[in-house]
Amino acid sequence: LGERLPVSDTGDEMERLALSLNRMITRLEDALSHNRRFSADVSHELRTPLTIMRGELEQVLLDTEVDSATRVSVFSALDEISRMSKIVESLLAIARLDSGADSINTLPTDVSELCRWTVEQMHLLAEEKNIGLEIETRPLMVMADSSRIKQVMVNLIDNAIKYTTDGGKIIVTTAATGKMASIEIRDTGIGIPPEALPHVFDRFYRVDKVRARISGGTGLGLSIVKAICHAHGGNITVTSKDGEGTTMRVMLPLLLSSPLSTIPAPAEQ
Ligand code: ADP
Numbered sequence: 001l002g003e004r005l006p007v008s009d010t011g012d013e014m015e016r017l018a019l020s021l022n023r024m025i026t027r028l029e030d031a032l033s034h035n036r037r038f039s040a041d042v043s044h045e046l047r048t049p050l051t052i053m054r055g056e057l058e059q060v061l062l063d064t065e066v067d068s069a070t071r072v073s074v075f076s077a078l079d080e081i082s083r084m085s086k087i088v089e090s091l092l093a094i095a096r097l098d099s100g101a102d103s104i105n106t107l108p109t110d111v112s113e114l115c116r117w118t119v120e121q122m123h124l125l126a127e128e129k130n131i132g133l134e135i136e137t138r139p140l141m142v143m144a145d146s147s148r149i150k151q152v153m154v155n156l157i158d159n160a161i162k163y164t165t166d167g168g169k170i171i172v173t174t175a176a177t178g179k180m181a182s183i184e185i186r187d188t189g190i191g192i193p194p195e196a197l198p199h200v201f202d203r204f205y206r207v208d209k210v211r212a213r214i215s216g217g218t219g220l221g222l223s224i225v226k227a228i229c230h231a232h233g234g235n236i237t238v239t240s241k242d243g244e245g246t247t248m249r250v251m252l253p254l255l256l257s258s259p260l261s262t263i264p265a266p267a268e269q
Pocket of ligand 1 (some may be wrong): 192
């Protein structure tokens with residue numbers, strides 16, 4: 001006690017207030033860390049039974065004497081198991097990132113390379129929906145765990161595609177703002193109503209639960225994105241206009257000591 005708020009030895013009201021505030025903060029921290037451990041343990045414990053269930057059901061499918069009605073039921077059960085496994089894996093990933101149990105392995109990385117890689121991966125998905133996916137980036141060096149930042153980009157572009165209607169447009173841009181690299185994913189999609197904006201990074205939050213379920217959403221994608229950004233010392237923010245589109249902005253600390261932090265874009269031919 002007395003480490004967070006300076007507690008002088010005067011025995012007055014301020015000292016008592018500081019002491020009780022410190023006690024409250026300690027209790028809150030204990031509760032939070034208990035909560036994170038609990039999520040990690042539960043997710044971990046659910047993995048094995050899910051794997052066993054999947055194995056058992058796959059065995060049923062191998063039996064040639066199983067009738068077609070049973071097959072349909074088994075396939076549907078397998079679908080639900082896949083969905084649950086996805087949720088369990090996501091919860092485990094968030095709990096481990098939040099608690100610091102999962103270390104991220106950062107290396108000097110050009111974020112625009114990661115953006116370009118993701119856009120290439122997602123191009124077909126956007127094309128199928130007749131959505132234009134464009135990229136305007138310039139090299140920006142950050143310390144990043146590239147597989148994790150790729151996951152951030154995949155989740156954000158996947159959302160942009162999911163929540164943009166046919167004929168829409170998505171633009172990925174990068175810029176240096178102060179000491180941060182900013183990556184923006186801007187879409188001309190359905191947008192997010194103002195009352196929902198503060199909650200989109202909360203676990204299991206979905207603006208429209210029915211539509212999100214149909215599109216395969218779990219409401220955990222943005223929570224993972226947020227946990228990864230925080231683990232990098234960065235942040236994510238959202239701005240949106242209902243019915244007009246959404247902009248997700250990822251901020252990551254720039255690698256300022258490197259002469260490669262901001263490499264000028266090649267001159268246009
Ligand atoms: P989900 O798996 O449901 O997509 P996310 O955590 O990725 O879950 O997103 C949470 C919710 O935020 C979504 O269900 C959706 O309602 C809203 N959302 C996220 N990205 C966008 C976007 N680009 N445009 C409109 N709504 C979005």
